[in-house]
C-alpha cells in the first residue's frame with residue numbers, strides 16, 4: 423500500500439510517500455522559518471498562505487523522486503490536528519480533494535501520533551510496549567504505548583511545553599525563533615559550573631512537568647547579568663548551558679520514573695526537542711545504567727515532517743480506518 427502523507431499543522435510543509443512493504447520512498451520539507459523569523463514566532467495567516475503555495479509543488483517533487491504517479495497511490499493521510507486551524511485546513515482540503523479525485527481513501531492523523539511513531543521509520547525499531555516522551559513546541563507528554571492507537575497519558579506539562587520554554591529562553595537571550603537549536607549551540611560553549619538552575623517538580627511524586635518557574639528563573643538571571651555587565655556573549659552561553667541542563671535533567675528524571683512505574687525498559691523520544699544532542703546523550707547514558715534503551719528518530723524526523731504522517735496514516739489505513747463525511751480538523755485534540 424502506497425500512502426501520500428501531508429503535514430501542514432504549523433510552519434512546515436511536509437510531504438512524503440510511504441510504502442507499507444518498501445518503507446519510506448521519498449520525502450520533502452519546506453520550512454517557513456524565514457517568513458516568520460522577523461515576527462519572533464509563527465504568524466498563522468502567513469503560515470496558511472504559504473502551505474497553499476508550497477504543498478502541490480512538494481507533492482510533485484516526491485512523486486518524481488519516488489518515480490511514482492498518482493495512479494500508484496492507495497491513500498492520502500494528512501495532519502488533522504492539533505495545530506493552527508487555517509494551516510490544518512489547507513492540508514486537509516488538499517488531501518481530501520486529491521483522494522477524491524484519485525478515488526482512494528483519505529485519513530486525518532493526529533500530529534502527536536505522527537511524532538510518537540516517527541522512530542518506526544528507522545532501520546532499528548522499538549517494540550511495543552514502550553514509554554514515549556513527546557517533547558515539541560506545543561507538547562511535553564509521557565505516554566504509555568501498547569500498540570498503534572493504544573495510548574495512555576502518564577504525565578504532561580502543566581504549563582509551558584519544553585520546546586516553548588526553549589523558545590522563550592532564547593528570546594530572553596536575543597536569539598532568533600525557533601530558539602531550541604540556538605540555545606543548544608550556545609550551551610556547548612557554556613560553563614556548566616557557573617549557574618545551577620532549578621529542576622522543576624522533580625521532588626514531587628508523579629509524572630507531570632512544569633517549566634514556567636524555570637522560565638522566570640532564567641529571566642531573573644538574564645536581568646542580573648544585564649545589570650552587572652550588559653549580558654556578554656559568555657553570559658549567554660553560561661545561561662543557555664544552565665537552562666539546557668535543567669530541562670534535560672528534569673526530562674531524564676521523569677523518564678526513568680515513568681519506566682520504573684510501568685515496569686518497561688524501552689523509551690521512545692520524539693518531537694522537535696528530541697533533536698537536542700545533550701538530551702539524547704544524557705538519556706542514553708542514564709537508561710543504559712538501568713538496562714533500558716532509548717530510541718529516537720533521525721534528526722530530520724524529530725521536527726515536523728511529512729514522513730511521520732505518511733507512516734502513521736499507513737498503519738491506520740491498513741487497519742481499515744478512513745475519513746468519514748463529517749471529519750474535521752481540530753486546533754486542540756487530546757491523543
Ligand code: KG4
Nearest residue numbers: 558559560585600602603694695698725726
Ligand atoms: O515538533 P516540532 O518541530 O513542532 C511542534 O510540533 O511543536 O518542535 C519544535 C520545537 C521548537 O520549540 C524548537 O525550539 C524545538 O522543537 N527544538 C529544539 C531543538 N530543535 C528543535 N529544542 C532543543 N534543542 C534542539 N536541538
Ligand code: ZN
Nearest residue numbers: 537558725726
Ligand atoms: Zn510537531
